[in-house]
Every structure is written in C-alpha cells, then in structure tokens.
Amino acid sequence: MVQNILDSIVKEGIKSIYKIDLEKVEFQETRKDFEGDITIVVFPLLKQIKGNPVEIANQIGSYVKEHADIVTGFNVVKGFLNLVITDSYYVDYFNEVSDFIDFGKVKEKSGAMMVEYSSPNTNKPLHLGHIRNNLLGYSVAEILSASGKKVYKTQIINDRGIHICKSMIAWLKYGEGKTPESTGLKGDKLVGNYYVKFDQEYKKEIGNLVAEGKSEEEAKKQAPILLEAQEMLLKWEAGDQETVSLWKKMNEWVYKGFDQSYKELGVDFDTNYFESNTYLLGKEVVAEGLKKGVFYKKEDGSVWIDLTDEGLDEKIVLRADGTAVYMTQDIGTAIQRLKDFPDIEGLVYTVGNEQDYHFKVLFLILKKMGFEWAQNLHHLSYGMVDLPEGKMKSREGTVVDADDLMSEMTRTAGEISEELGKLEGYTALEKQGLYKIIGLGALKYFILKVDPKKRILFDPKESIDFNGNTGPFIQYTYARIQSILRKANFVNKERIGVDTLHPKEKELLKLLQTYPVIIQNAAENLSPALVANFTYELVKSYNSFYQSVPIFGAAKEADKVLRVQLSYAVSCVIKSSFKLLGIEVPERM
C-alpha cells in the first residue's frame, strides 16, 4: 500500500525537520475534485508541531517529493497535503499480482472461528427473515475465511419444545395421515400448515370458552388443544416412544424441506447442533458455576446470576424444577462447541437484534465463568425485515415465504432476460440456471448491501430493482467483460508495459489496490455491506472507464494489452467479491 511506503518517509521527514517523533500519520484518499492520489491531513500534527498548517504541509510535501520515488508532485489546500503518485507505482503494483483470482485473500490461516446462523424452529417453513439471517451468516463466514481464519459454519436447530408439539397435535387430530409423499408438499410446508391449523383451532376454542363465560385469560390457558400440546411435551421429555417417533418423523420431513431451501439459497453448514441434544448440557456448567460462586440459588431451588453491578438485571439460568432454560442451553452449547473444535478462538452468533440483551448476558456469564475465549464472542445483530403492513407474523399468514420469494425472483429475472439477454445457443435448462443466478443475485445483493444493524423494509409489490446499485447491474458488467475477453482471445494474466496511465485507468488500479483492505475491514466489522459497496464502486468506475477509453481501438498495442488485462483483473475481483456475498456471476446474460 501507498500508505505503508509513505508512512515511514513522512515520519523521517518530520523528525529531520522538526526533531519530533510522530506516532501516527493520518492518510485519506484524495477527493475527486482535488489533484492527487493520497492526502495527508496536517491538522492532527499541530498538537505536536506548532505552526501554520499550510506551511507545515508544504515543508512535508517538499521532503516527501524529494525522498519518495513514488511521489511525483504535491499541492496543499488548507491543511490537506495532496500527494500525486507516479503512474509507474500502480503499474508495478499490478504486475506484482501474479493472478487476480485469489487477490486480496489471505491464504495462510491463523486461528479459527465458528459462525452460527439460520438456527430455525422446526415447526414452520423459512421466511424472508431467515433469508436475511442466512445470507448474512454465510457471507460473514466467507469473509472471515478470506481474511485468514479457518471457519466452521454451524446452526442450532430448535427441534424440541411446545412449538413442534403444536404441529404434532394438529397433525394427529386433523392430518388424516397425510405425508409429504402423499400430498406432494415440501415437508416443512406440510408441518407448517398444521402449526397454522393448531392456531386456528386454539382460537376457536378460546372463543367457545369465552362464550361460556370464562375470562379471556382463563380461556387461553384452558383451551383443550393447548392442554393436549402441553401434555405431549411432557410425554416427549419423559421419552414416550410413540411421541418421540412421531416427533422424529415430522422433524425429518422438515429437515428435508429445509435442505431443499438451503440448497436453493446456496448456503451450507459444516456441522449442526440440535437443541434436543444440547438442552441438558448447560446444567453441569451451571452446577460448576454455582460452586465457583458465579451463580446463586434461590429458596425455591432456581439458579440465578446477579448482573446488577454491570447495569443489567438478575437473570435465571436454571428453573426451580431443575429444567434448562434458553440461557442454560446456550451456555452449554458454547462450551460444547469449544470442546468439539478446540482450535476455535471465538464464535459469531447471527441472530436478530431482538435478542441483543440475551447475548449481552450470555457473553457476560461466560466471561464470569472464566473462559478466555469469551472475549471473542460476537453477536452479529441485524435489524428485522419489515413489510409495509409491519411485522411478519407466521400465524397470521403475513410472512413472505422463502421458497416463494426465490422462485418469484427467478421468474422476474427470466422475463427481463427474455427481453434483453444475449443468449443465442443457450438451452432451456441453461437459461433457467441463468435466471436463477440473476434473480437470486438481485435478492441477495438487495439484502446484503444494507448495513446489518439497520432494519429493512421489504415491499413485495415494488419488487426488487435490476438497475442502479443492484446485483444484476454488477453481474451485467461482469458478463460484458467476459464478452471482451472472449473477443480478445484472452488467455492469461500478463505483464503490462506502459508508463503513463489514463486517469480512468489509474482510478481503477487505485480501487483494485484497496480490495485486500476491504476484506479485512469487512471481517473486523462482520459486515458484508462493505464488500457490496466496494464492488459497486469498482463496477461504476469500470463502466466509466469502458465508456471513455477504447479497448480494441487503442492507439498502441501496449495500451490494448493494459486495458484487456485491467478488464480481466476487474472481472476477477467482481467474481471474488460476489463469492464473498454468496452471489454467482454469469458468463453471459
């Protein structure tokens, strides 16, 4: 990087001129409306060097121009020292990259992380909210991996509890033995239908009870179908064979359905954890913590942690009857994961921001328990996806189903491509694959370009754009470059041999150079949005270059080589950055 080269030279300069050891030089990219490539901000130096900022900037500028080969000129505006970097620096940089396919990625892994995402309940299908979760988690895993971590992708499947019992009861009462095979429905959809059915019956029964003179509150607790579900949960915990085998059967249906959705969405997992296996894990740990004095027991036997010193509340970690709560299980699961994968240094939990408090407490508990890795726990907290009518509610049928949305996107992409595409010679099957790439690209980019912590408003009627700052816009640019490379009979990356660059070429080279930094930044911030926005910048810059500079009509052969090579490099980085987002790119579209 230019910064690294200049940093020491600037420090030397300041030492020789002012006899001062500087800790940090503040660089920033030069704004477009000024001449120069990199800017040193002089103001922060004024604390150590007394004087006029413009004068100081001029003195440093002269020194740097004198002593740094890569600096060919400078100008000073107010307290900003704008340095002009030689074209040859950027040409050399380009030539040093042996290939752009893996450019920016750190290959030698140091340390490992586990990323948890998705983690659905097994009583209903995936919806738009899960899509955001999956895309974020998957992408962050890819980004961490590119930044030099070994990464394990995982999820915890909430396969037990009252919710699945509700679906089971409703299926027993109204299912008539229907299966995914007999109905042709995806398993998760089938089971989800009975979850909805349960709720309908439940409401009906409440209505009846209220009509009989019970209060609303009483009715909610006494509705027979709810009692049946609760009874079933008890049976399940007691290991009742019939219940357990039904539970297994219905969960299997759901997993098959999920697998299909995950495959369609393009995400995967290295290992799964099931709540039915882990919900007891935390108990031992709690007992241990009780001995250590991290927790305390109340008279009724329930176990708590007092976090009032940290500005939080008291929090229960074990029920009076000795059964585990959500927190118990999460404590146990975290510890189990570190046992299973001893090389991991930390965990990333991709979970909506409604659980901010839960994770704050969880991390604090683990820290208090004395686990060193507790400081490497991150809650990748993201905002809800809202519809124009407000929150999605599965029971009220206002959810945007994940499968429906994906196929809708693919269909729309198909309509647009039929009209505009250049797909001579593509078979129907190839076309279908392409529409999927474009449709899902649009969806994924739409969601990932937004800062995770912000909420997203999704209006199904307005659908998703295909122009402007969108996935297909970027895919289009990629496809167009491929067309150029085909025409140029491009084979391999080769050295470029020019010594002056067109401003648009230089701009592109500058941007390419920042890609490795972007990856590190995105990893630190757990933010795919940074990668998305960078890619967009790059593509815009390339399109502008494309428009103002002829490639095949270049005056000199060396220029043509440069421009073809540059196009290739840009396409590699588009492909690679999109891969970090879990988005594919098409050869044509």
Add this chain to the structure above:
RNA sequence: GGCCCCGUGGCGCAACUGAAUAGCGCAUCAGAUUUCGGCUCUGAGGGUUACAGGUUUGAAUCCUGUCGGGGUCACCA
C-alpha cells in the same frame, strides 16, 4: 416507565470510524453509440444530516436533553 438500537434530498442507501463543497442509485429533466454488450455512460435540479445545546482547529459521526420509529424488560426459544 428502565435499558438498547435507529432517524441523512420524494423513495432506497453511502460516508474509510472526527476532516475539504455530505456522496450514490431510483424517480424527474437534458445529452452521448461511424466503437468493444445502451441492463451502459455524461450532466442538471433536489440537503440547515429529526430538533436544541455542548466538546473540538474541525461533528452526520463524540456528550447531554427533547421529539419520532423499533426492540427488550418471561422459570418462551
């Protein structure tokens, strides 16, 4: 009510974590192809960064308060 997050042109998003005249897309208007894919490019209009104070040479960014939106305060997960 306590605590947490958010508030940037009509709409959707940026701003390298405190720096120059707050950028971009959509929409609106005006232009560009004897040329490599026009799903492209160039330009114009549109802002007191919710509001009021404060810190700082410098604030969309940090602090305090107000208003508005969301979340959370379960022996649910």
